[in-house]
Amino acid sequence: MSIRFKALTKSIWVYHLSTGSCNNCDIEILDLLTPRFDVERFGITLVGSVRHADAILVTGALNLKTIPRVKRVYEQAAKPCLVIAIGACACGQGIFKNGPNTPNPVDSILPVDIYIPGCPPKPEAMIAGIVKLIEHVRRKKKGL
Amino acid sequence: MAHKIIPIGPYHPLQEEPEFFRLHVDGERVVDIDIQIGYNHRMIEKISESKSYDQVTFVVERICGICSTSHPFAYTNAIDDLLGVQVPERALYIRTIIGELERLHSHLLWLGLAGHFLGYNTVWMWAWKCREPILDIFERVTGNRQHYAMFKPGGVRRDMDEEDFPWIRKTLKDLIPTLDMFKGAVMDDPVIRARTEGVGVLTKEDVRNYCVVGPTARASGVAIDVRKDDPYAAYDKVEWKVITYEGGDVFSKLVVRILEMYESVNIILQCLDKMPKGPIDLNIKDIPPGEGIGRHEAPRGEVFHYIMSDGGNSPIRHKIRAPSYMNIFSNKKAVIGETISDATIILAAVDPCYCCTERMAVVDYKSGKRIMDGEDLIRLSQEKTARLKEQFCK
Amino acid sequence: MKKEEIIQDIKHRLGNDIIDFNDRSERRVYITIRKTVLLDLAKHLFSVIQARLCTLTGVDTRQGIEILYHFSIDELGLIISLRVILDKPNPEIDTLTSLIKGAEWIEREVHEFLGVNFKGHPDLRHLLLKDDWPEGDYPLRRDR
Numbered sequence: 001m002s003i004r005f006k007a008l009t010k011s012i013w014v015y016h017l018s019t020g021s022c023n024n025c026d027i028e029i030l031d032l033l034t035p036r037f038d039v040e041r042f043g044i045t046l047v048g049s050v051r052h053a054d055a056i057l058v059t060g061a062l063n064l065k066t067i068p069r070v071k072r073v074y075e076q077a078a079k080p081c082l083v084i085a086i087g088a089c090a091c092g093q094g095i096f097k098n099g100p101n102t103p104n105p106v107d108s109i110l111p112v113d114i115y116i117p118g119c120p121p122k123p124e125a126m127i128a129g130i131v132k133l134i135e136h137v138r139r140k141k142k143g144l
Numbered sequence: 145m146a147h148k149i150i151p152i153g154p155y156h157p158l159q160e161e162p163e164f165f166r167l168h169v170d171g172e173r174v175v176d177i178d179i180q181i182g183y184n185h186r187m188i189e190k191i192s193e194s195k196s197y198d199q200v201t202f203v204v205e206r207i208c209g210i211c212s213t214s215h216p217f218a219y220t221n222a223i224d225d226l227l228g229v230q231v232p233e234r235a236l237y238i239r240t241i242i243g244e245l246e247r248l249h250s251h252l253l254w255l256g257l258a259g260h261f262l263g264y265n266t267v268w269m270w271a272w273k274c275r276e277p278i279l280d281i282f283e284r285v286t287g288n289r290q291h292y293a294m295f296k297p298g299g300v301r302r303d304m305d306e307e308d309f310p311w312i313r314k315t316l317k318d319l320i321p322t323l324d325m326f327k328g329a330v331m332d333d334p335v336i337r338a339r340t341e342g343v344g345v346l347t348k349e350d351v352r353n354y355c356v357v358g359p360t361a362r363a364s365g366v367a368i369d370v371r372k373d374d375p376y377a378a379y380d381k382v383e384w385k386v387i388t389y390e391g392g393d394v395f396s397k398l399v400v401r402i403l404e405m406y407e408s409v410n411i412i413l414q415c416l417d418k419m420p421k422g423p424i425d426l427n428i429k430d431i432p433p434g435e436g437i438g439r440h441e442a443p444r445g446e447v448f449h450y451i452m453s454d455g456g457n458s459p460i461r462h463k464i465r466a467p468s469y470m471n472i473f474s475n476k477k478a479v480i481g482e483t484i485s486d487a488t489i490i491l492a493a494v495d496p497c498y499c500c501t502e503r504m505a506v507v508d509y510k511s512g513k514r515i516m517d518g519e520d521l522i523r524l525s526q527e528k529t530a531r532l533k534e535q536f537c538k
Numbered sequence: 539m540k541k542e543e544i545i546q547d548i549k550h551r552l553g554n555d556i557i558d559f560n561d562r563s564e565r566r567v568y569i570t571i572r573k574t575v576l577l578d579l580a581k582h583l584f585s586v587i588q589a590r591l592c593t594l595t596g597v598d599t600r601q602g603i604e605i606l607y608h609f610s611i612d613e614l615g616l617i618i619s620l621r622v623i624l625d626k627p628n629p630e631i632d633t634l635t636s637l638i639k640g641a642e643w644i645e646r647e648v649h650e651f652l653g654v655n656f657k658g659h660p661d662l663r664h665l666l667l668k669d670d671w672p673e674g675d676y677p678l679r680r681d682r
Binding site: 020021022023024025026027028030031034035036061063065094095096099100101102119120122 | 185186187190191202203206207208209210212253269272273276289290291
C-alpha cells in the first residue's frame with residue numbers, strides 16, 4: 001500500500017462541513033469527542049482547516065447559498081481526501097427532497113465515499129461507518 | 145480613521161467567505177457588526193404548504209436539532225388554538241416533560257460550548273458527558289436521542305411507561321450534584337467573573353427595542369417567559385419560578401441558564417408525580433378553516449408559530465419565528481464597544497441555535513487577506529482567560 | 539391594564555378605521571385595520587401599553603397581500619394581531635424600524651418573500667435567499 005494511504009487510514013483527521021443542516025448531526029459529531037465515545041483515542045480528531053484534513057464529514061441537505069462554498073472547500077482539500085456523508089439529509093436529502101431551496105443532493109457535487117444514514121445517526125453508527133470505510137480503503141489499496 | 149473589518153468565525157469556519165458575522169474594528173475595539181444569515185435556510189414555511197398537518201410536525205422538528213421539540217410544541221399549540229380544543233391531561237404532562245428534558249440538554253450543551261470559548265475545555269467535556277444520561281432518558285422514552293417525534297396535533301404520539309419513572313427520577317436526582325458543581329464553578333471562579341461581568345451588556349431598554357426573548361431577556365431583569373405569561377401544557381399545574389438576574393451581561397446569562405436547569409428538574413419530577421392516567425390523543429381528523437397562534441418557551445426563548453387553514457389537508461400559511469432570529473440581531477448592540485477577544489463569548493452568550501451560527505472568518509479590510517479565522521478568535525478568547533488566571537494566581 | 543380596557547381604548551382611538559374585529563378567544567384578538575393608522579396604533583401598543591412585537595406574518599390572498607402584526611402583551615398573555623391588506627402589484631407600507639429596532643430583520647424577510655416595500659426601511663437586502671436569486675421572484679407569492 002502506498003505510504004499516503006497507509007497514513008490516511010492510521011489516524012484520520014476530519015474536517016466538518018455543514019451544507020445547510022439542522023445541526024443535529026453536527027452535534028452528534030462533536031459528541032464523538034466527548035468522554036463517552038472519545039474517538040480521539042483512535043487518533044481521529046477534528047481540524048479547523050480543510051487543508052489539514054484526511055476526510056470531510058458532510059452534513060446537511062445542500063441549500064442553494066452553500067453550493068459555491070462547498071465546491072471551494074473540496075477544491076482546497078489535499079487529495080486523496082475521503083468524503084463521508086453523515087445523516088439522512090447528506091445521504092439523499094431526506095425530508096427536504098424536492099424542497100424549493102434544496103434542489104440537489106450532496107453527491108451531485110462531491111464524490112461521496114461512504115453514506116452513514118440516520119436522523120441523526122447515533123455516534124456508535126458513525127464510528128462503525130468510519131471503521132468500515134477504513135477497512136474498505138485498505139482492501140482497495142491491497143488490490144482486493 | 146480607516147476601519148478594519150474582522151468577520152468572526154464559528155466553531156468550524158469555512159475557508160473563505162461568506163461570513164456570518166463581520167466585525168468592523170478600530171484597533172482592538174469593535175465599532176460595527178454586519179450579520180449575514182441564510183446558509184441553513186431550507187424554506188420550511190413553503191414546504192409546510194405541501195404537507196399534511198400531521199407530516200408538518202416531522203418537518204418542523206428538523207428546523208433545529210438542539211431545540212428540536214420546541215417547534216412541534218409551538219406548532220401543536222397553534223393547531224390546538226385554531227381548533228379551540230382541550231388536549232387530554234396525560235398528554236399535557238408528557239409534553240411538559242419532553243419540553244423540560246430538552247431544556248436541560250440544551251443548556252448543558254451551551255454550557256459546554258461557553259466553557260470551550262472561555263478556555264475551560266474541562267467544562268466542555270464534563271457538561272457534554274453529563275448531558276448523556278438525559279439523552280439516555282430520551283432514548284428510553286421516545287426511541288431516539290434527538291428528533292423525538294412525540295408531538296401530534298391533539299395529543300402525543302407515544303405514551304410513557306410508569307415502569308420507567310423510578311429510573312428517570314434517579315437519573316435526574318443524580319444530575320443535581322453536577323449542577324451544584326457547575327454553579328459553584330461559575331459563580332465562585334474569579335476568572336470567569338472577570339471575563340464575563342460587565343461584558344456584552346444589554347439594558348432593559350435594549351431588550352424592549354430589539355424585542356429580545358428568552359434567557360437573554362431574563363438576564364437583563366425582564367421577566368418574560370411564555371410558560372408563565374400564556375400558560376399551556378402542564379406549566380400552570382406545577383409549582384416553579386421564572387429565573388431572572390439583573391446585570392444584562394454574559395455572567396448574568398450564564399447564571400440564568402444554570403438556575404433554569406434546577407427549575408427544569410423540579411418541573412419534571414412534579415410532572416412524574418402528578419401525571420394522571422387516561423387517553424393521550426384526541427384523534428383529530430379535520431382541521432376547519434381558521435387561524436391559530438401557538439407559542440412555546442424554547443431553551444432560547446419564545447418560538448412563535450402561526451397557522452392559517454382553509455379546511456383543506458395542508459396549511460395555506462405556516463409562519464415560523466425562532467427565538468434566535470430576534471436574539472442574534474441584538475448582538476448589534478451587545479458587541480459594539482467591546483474588544484475582539486470578548487467578541488466570541490458575547491456572540492455565543494445569546495445561545496444562537498448552532499444552525500444559525502454557521503460561518504465566521506476574519507479578513508483584513510485593506511489587504512483583503514484573511515488574517516484570522518474563527519479558531520484564532522476562539523484562541524484569543526482562551527488566551528485572555530489564561531492571562532487573567534495568571535493575574536489572580538499571583 | 540386589563541384586556542377589556544385595552545380593547546375599548548383601541549376601538550375608541552380608531553373608530554371607523556377598524557374594518558373587522560375578532561375577539562377570538564381569551565388570549566387571541568385579531569383586528570383588521572386600514573394601513574394608514576397602523577403606525578400610530580403600533581406606537582400606542584409599543585410605547586404606552588408596552589407590548590412586544592413578536593413577528594410579522596405575510597400571506598398572499600385574493601384580496602391582496604395580508605400582513606399580520608403580532609403584538610404580545612406579556613402581563614396578560616394576550617396576542618393582538620393587527621391585519622392590514624395591501625394592494626398588489628406594488629404592496630407598500632411604512633416601516634416600523636423607526637419605532638422598534640427589532641423590526642428590521644422581520645420586515646426584510648417579508649420583503650424578500652412577498653415583495654412588500656417597507657417605506658423608510660434602512661436596509662432591504664436579501665436576508666435568507668441566495669444573493670443571485672432573481673429579482674422580482676417572491677417565493678411565497680401564489681401567482682408565480
